[in-house]
Amino acid sequence: MPSALPDGEPVPDSGALPAAALAEVGSAPLSIYLHVPFCSTRCGYCDFNTYTANELQGTGTADYLAAAHAEIDLARRVLGEQAPAASTVFFGGGTPTLLSGAELSGLLAHVRDAFGLQHDAEVTTEANPETITPQLLEELLAGGFTRISLGMQSSNPGVLRILERRHTPGRAVAAARLAHDVGFGDVSLDLIYGTPGESLDDWRNSVQSALEAEPEHISAYALIVEDGTRLANQIRRGQLPMTDDDDLADKYLATEELLVAAGLENYEVSNWSRGPEHRARHNMAYWLGHSWWGIGPGAHSHAGGVRWWNVKHPRSYAAALAEGRTPGAGRELVAADDRRIERVLLELRLADGLPLAVLTDSERVRVDGVLARGLGELRDGRLVLTLQGRLLADAVVRDLLD
Incomplete structure (x- = not known):
């Protein structure tokens, strides 16, 4: 079940920001995030704002695309002429690659037309390894994408089964190699350690498997057991053990040892890259407090000390934009x-x-x-x-x- 939105004050129907926030927009880099809320299935550990077909209540891809394009126009109106060209664009989810290459490239083209892109802009899409094909990768590369981030999580079949991940072991590594073959020079693999029942050797093998693809970037996150997820319920009922902090520390230290030996360097607690040029610049924008506009159901945004978030369900999101008003559910002045x-x-x-x-x-x-x-x-x-x-x-x- 997706987590709840925070409380906040109402967002004006126009989405307008206070003058003080707009004054900061022109002096900070701008990033654009596009949340694609669709998943084929819901993983047992996930509390992200994602929806399977039976949870969408008749709202489909066409409704989402129309609304997302409308929010790009809204963002352009609200941020005004002082907004700089976007330095990073990130498609997250959910599973963005459940959309076609043409649909993803169309959204990117709209961002480019509305805001412009810096000459060296980083443009990333997350991807489930099972959705990757040579044709999709070629379409994305031709459409202006520069970076692929693949959700690998683990190479161990038992760990993937507990996490309820549907891709097969080895598929993420094969997809990363394919992305390199097509011409992507920036490929990232996401790993998760601390799954109940995962041994230290299981984890080391997963890291070593990821390194076989020679990715430019690896993220390794400790599993967070979120209330309300199927995984949390299984642990609460005693069906699965909870990983302890010492185990997590051992796995983190093993990660650092293996990745540094392979030529990657840590640049954020949970992230390693092959030099500064391969750092995830979109995530750096979050960590450095830059401006970003989040497009899509449940997406969060920040500009000039104002933080706001959209309604969560795709149906409510699409309805708001179809009526010509912001999908913002609330905001706060920080x-x-x-x-x-x-x-x-x-x-x-x-x-x-x-x-x-x-x-x-x-x-x-x-x-x-x-x-x-x-x-x-x-x-x-x-x-x-x-x-x-x-x-x-x-x-x-x-x-x-x-």
């Missing part, structure tokens, strides 16, 4: 100190570190304790987490903040 705290939370996770100037006087005093415990080090006026600090990143943030 206070200056809350923005500063979020900056500490996010930038401390980056290999580039957090500028000490972001911290208050009392917080800077606590930096000595972080250094003394071997959790961080200072580089050019920035606090950078060590490998041990990455394992305890959330605790370091809690200890630092006033």
